[in-house]
Amino acid sequence: MEVVGLSGSIVLAADDPAVLAAFYAALLEVEATPGLGPSHWRVPWPAGGQLEIYVPSRTRPQPHQGGRLALCLQQSSEGRDAMTVLTAWLEVAEHLGADQAEPPRQEPFGVEAWLLDPEGNRLLLLVS
Template sequence: MAMSASIVLAADDPAGLARFYGALLQVEPQPGLSGTHWRVAWPAGGWLEIYAPSRSRPQPQQLARLALCLQRQSDGTGAVAMLNTWITAVLGLGASLQEPPRVEPFGAEAWLLDPEGNRLLLLVMPAA
């Protein structure tokens, strides 16, 4: 039996958050199974499923250890310069910077919050 996978994200404004991630990933968000469900194609395959939680089972906003991570390979201009350009674009989409960029052994990273406060890690890996 075939299996598929997706990432599920509860949202107060599913359409708005789908527009944010659609713009960030440069894909068109798609309506889901109901008026409060949206799908965004995930770069690694599968979908980012964004939905409004049921009123009978609310999901309060909370910071957790789980975060979405988007990665790019450095284009030769330098991982930090590329990361700073990317951060500026994502801030323009409505995200906020949680921690300033820093260089780690595996690349340059920055932690942000999406428009609804979910953690988002941007990682630029050094050129191979």
């Protein structure tokens, strides 16, 4: 089977899509754009595609859930101290409305910090 015109995106249900789109756009230093309707926003995703943020249907609501799935934003330290880069990025995220879920820590693959975005979704900031 040949798949033609295939693309991908990440879908995130939100109580206030405009606010959550503004959060991710500011954190990624990109511009959010309106989507297919008044309760739908799109944010360009660094790996390609879009982060699609929308209000779920009232007939098929999306419950808030913890789970093990999380968004991950990653940047290179480019010769700078990785913890310093992460700390500065973390300050920006918190200023934009994120809450720190776990303090930053060094891992074999880089330094990371687990956050909750303004709607409580898990978010990992990773600097390698």
